[in-house]
Amino acid sequence: MTESNQEINAHEKTPVDLGGVETTSGGPRFSPLVDIWENDQGLTVIADMPGVAADGLNIDLRDNVLTILGKVVEDKTERKIISREYEIGDYFRQFSLSEQIDQEKITAAVKDGVLTLTLPKLAPAQPRKITVVSE
Amino acid sequence: MAILRWRGPGGSPFVELERMRNYMENAYSALASGVNQLRRNYTGVFPLINLAEDDEKLYLTAELPGIDSETLELSVKNDTLTIKGSKRAEPSVGEVNYHRREREPGSFRRSLTIPTKIDSEAVEANFKNGILTVTMPKAAEARARQITIKSL
Numbered sequence A: 001m002t003e004s005n006q007e008i009n010a011h012e013k014t015p016v017d018l019g020g021v022e023t024t025s026g027g028p029r030f031s032p033l034v035d036i037w038e039n040d041q042g043l044t045v046i047a048d049m050p051g052v053a054a055d056g057l058n059i060d061l062r063d064n065v066l067t068i069l070g071k072v073v074e075d076k077t078e079r080k081i082i083s084r085e086y087e088i089g090d091y092f093r094q095f096s097l098s099e100q101i102d103q104e105k106i107t108a109a110v111k112d113g114v115l116t117l118t119l120p121k122l123a124p125a126q127p128r129k130i131t132v133v134s135e
Numbered sequence B: 001m002a003i004l005r006w007r008g009p010g011g012s013p014f015v016e017l018e019r020m021r022n023y024m025e026n027a028y029s030a031l032a033s034g035v036n037q038l039r040r041n042y043t044g045v046f047p048l049i050n051l052a053e054d055d056e057k058l059y060l061t062a063e064l065p066g067i068d069s070e071t072l073e074l075s076v077k078n079d080t081l082t083i084k085g086s087k088r089a090e091p092s093v094g095e096v097n098y099h100r101r102e103r104e105p106g107s108f109r110r111s112l113t114i115p116t117k118i119d120s121e122a123v124e125a126n127f128k129n130g131i132l133t134v135t136m137p138k139a140a141e142a143r144a145r146q147i148t149i150k151s152l
Helices: B013-034
Strands: A029-031 A034-039 A042-048 A052-062 A063-071 A078-085 A090-096 A109-111 A114-120 B048-055 B057-063 B073-077 B078-087 B097-101 B106-112 B124-128 B130-135
Touching: A042 A063, A042 A090, A052 A109, A052 A114, A063 A114, B078 B130
Parallel strands: A029 A090
Antiparallel strands: A034 A042, A034 B097, A042 A114, A052 A063, A063 A090, A078 B048, A109 A114, B048 B057, B057 B130, B073 B078, B078 B106, B124 B130
């Protein structure tokens, strides 16, 4: 765990391109920023989804497509907006996985607006060394 | 090949490049206006902040996913509010191969001018689901007062 002194840059959220498909609620959807890493045991996906609580998360894996949907907690307060630098909307992102994942053992946790998803591989794949034969 | 002296507006090609960049940005935001209903004041400083108000209070919200709440520091001096904090890199166990690395660790510090006089003693802050909300009660003189009109 390294402490970084680097300054964080501000990023505007990237709206999800649904290819003309609209959401019924009409609200914008954004693509969350993710870290994904892999080792022999499985894949770990970490996604920044500020405003999403555990009950607003919907994670789905079928036909090797992982879908992450996070619904933000609705703001029901009657406040007048003075200035707005960031947009509020749900989060949506899909990944196609090349590995066989053990569906039963997927775990998901959310803390401080960050989703941590662990996707264990079905059988611990042994890295296979491929020998190149020169003719 | 003939080399010609630049005679564009502003005298420098960099000014012209800057103008073109602004033009493109404006064109882009006009296109994206389907999503961006409200005109935004983009400052480019982390964290991005939204400000709202009602009759009694000002509300500042900032998205700080994965920020350690222990590192969060908030201070008010005169009409300036400063937010400081840092985000650690997620600890990976053992040797891993990265597929994506979009999330950014690091520290941040941002100051902003509060548009209304507030009661700095009564400022409250809470951090939930990665969103920081700072509630600032308006000073008595800044609150809207209902004025009764007497008919003579």
